[in-house]
Amino acid sequence: MPDEPGSLEKAAGVITRYNGNINRIQYDRRIDPCTVFYEVTSTVEEYTKITRDLAAIGYLQTSLKPSSFLKFYVHLPHTSGSLSRFLKYTTESGANIGFIDFDEAGRHPDRLTLSLNLEDPALVEQLLNTLKSRYHLEILEYDTTGKNLDETIFYVRFAQEIRDLIGESENEFLLSFLADTNHIAQELMNRGNNPRQVFDSVLQTGRTLHATTGKNFYADVQKITVTPLVDLFCFQLPCGGSIYVLKAGRETLMIDTGYGIYHDDVMAMFSYFGLGNEDQFTCIIISHADADHCGAGGFFPADALMHTGTRDIIKTSNRAYGSRSEHSVLEAFYTKMINLFSRFHASKKITCLPHAGTERRSIFPVLATVTVGDISLEVLEGLGGHTHGQIYLYCQKEGLLFTADAVINFASLNPERARYNSLADFLVTSVNVDSDLARKERKALLELAAKTDEHLTAHGKRCRICGGHGAVSVMENAKLVSCGESIHYIALGD
Template identity: 30%
Template sequence: MTKENFLEEKYQEDLQITNLNNVLKISVYLENKPGTLAEFAKLLKKHEANVIYMIYNEVISENRCEIAFYVKKPEQINSLAHEMNILGYYYNFEYSGADEEKTNKIIGLNLLERFFLNLKKIIGEEEIEKVKEIVMTSKKLSETLVNFNRESGKNLETGQIFNKILVFAISSLSKTKNNFSYKRLPTLPIGDVLLHSFRPPTGGTIYILEGKTETIMIDGTYGIYYEDVKRMLLENHIDPSKIKKIYITHVDADHVGLSGYFEEEYKTEVYLHPSSKGIIENENRAYGTDTPLFQLNHYFTILVNYFTKPKFPKIGKFFDTKPKEFFEAFPVIDYFKLDGTEFKVLESLGGHIPGQVFFLSEELGLFFTGDYLLYIPSLGKEEKSFLNIPKLLMTSTNINSKIFREELEQLKNLAKKIDSQLAKKGKGLLILPGHGDYYPIRLIS
């Protein structure tokens, strides 16, 4: 880069630019392959950026590069940021110096532009204009979106995943009413219970367990789909008013969103972990943890909830949290029954979100695992490509990714152990994850 004069100082005669306090720092996410850093340096040279330093250390991060340069005026930032948005770079700006208020406004507007360009990848212009109008006419919402983008920029790898999931969630706005679609998985008769499974266009998979005397739901997708889901159930000869209990694995909007609507209209009882209360009240899926991503989770929760319209239960019924027994590393904190068949409530170790639980019926061979043990081949093309699923599973929206990976392995081992025991009786264990299709655990090596 020195040979190509990328680091050449062009504006030494301008005292404003050589003031070390008048500096723009960029943290940018770059693909870890030959030539990407040089290409970005060309972009800086094109916009006459007078580089002070570039730092790239693949030991710290194989994708993150930090660059600092002098800026001549705020408009210089605007043109550079605009082209970075068009080219699809994921970045964060930090500025100190003259015209700070004006410069920060420019940076904020470019963060919004980047967000809308990402949204353009999955919804049409007309829908984007509607979202823009919603954002721009609400000062609080636009500020929250800018703050979300700033926080995600401080944690580029994880922030990029949060950003993509948020965009995917917002696309739900364009998939309601006449645009609503769903995939119905084959209904399975298991003992005296019928298992119904539905996958809406975005959000979590909905499971309905229909017994002889009662019907329950496990999780529910985004609240914005409530009327569509009622219509979907009726089309499939399931009366939504018969669903008297809903059991929630965790209170992300794509799992809990429908529950409050059912409670309000049909007096449905909603069961969830007591840690969910703090998450709901504080609009922060990381509430009660000491994660460094606390603020990022807060803005993410506010935005996803705003656009997907969850209705949380007003009178939630909370699981007991005192361990009754242990299944490997997982405490069994409570039980519930469907027509006399027992389900165990297993408590997560805290990797994904506080208050995460799993539901296990050994008798029926059913294991509801929330956002754990997804069967990747069953996910839709849009989910796989836009959410970059392999990377999502490594960083994801997890409160503690290290614990998440460890308990994911422990959960898989537990499922295989139960499956081996059931195999002796000529049965097997079915995994029912919060996204994608159900599948026998034997499919996982």
């Protein structure tokens, strides 16, 4: 929409004319002076008329084509009307002026500085040919990739950066994604946050994931002998949750899968540590539905064992499903965004855990028992503090407690992992869908670990806490401390 008085009223008038109900409107000229977001409820017939009339007056944006960016000096004669005549050529080309600067009393009194954005690359050449035949030009920047778009068309520029992360996408999808991003920016801005930080955090999430794949992939790995038959591996990936593998001869159990975007790198790493390929895993247990814990499940033929709540969250693409935060726009957007950037690939073969019976371990219902080698793991049902359907695994005899994202040794995270995790904290304000329940779960799990540790110490063993992020740890003076040696794995490259 044009940045001029009456534009908002004119668009609202079209919507009102056909009985559309405006549910949301957002405009901030600090972000983009010519883009306004409306969310409207109407019948299909009314919608058709509204969009028809908005398009007729040039207000309806239906595409996000990468624009060409052109910045140059032009030397204009000091005569009346010379600027007006020059601007006539730029207007006829359909160029959007992002910057213009001229001062007769300045250092360059004969020079006008101008930056333009044009949707059609062919018009750039046409405009340049027209101008060069009439004026002396000095080209400063010329870009047809959309990487140097001017800030005055912020959303077009943002869409181009999204394209760089996910590849070419249909306009309908990109426009929907921009509307969703704008919605969370509006929500967080109303909570006192800078909207530009919202957009930057979205992009940083995608960029960080892409920047840590392939030759830039790395992991910190712990290998712990649990029994003479069973080895435990903990793989801390560059971003997101840890993957755990319990290896007992031909039995290989995986707990969580990491992001889908890391799958090829993870499999190369597994091969390096002698864990074979996708077919070697006899069972996969998914602790909860966040993409960094289940996003690569679809690459494995083995059954994925999970809570019904986890299955439902995956189906609805809303990590807050089944919680008191279910209708949060922040949670719904974050799930959509992270699944997109991390190349979420849902498990094809799912086995859901049975419903809770009467058996309890601490405050947690015992849903089932899973065995690998000579180890039996109780599957405990969480209360839904982090996400609905989160589960824990516990082996009292060998002192293993897999706590998913309820208990994490944050001190074991390197600065890069900590920075990445902070992006989610900012975008959803809290990674727990119910903070009260999350605190209750954490307290109960730490008490269970302490009680187990006390029992095992007399037998020369410890309770090892395997958090959803970070290293395998033990309790020392009420603090989590990494246990065992850690190997820093880096991608081998070509």
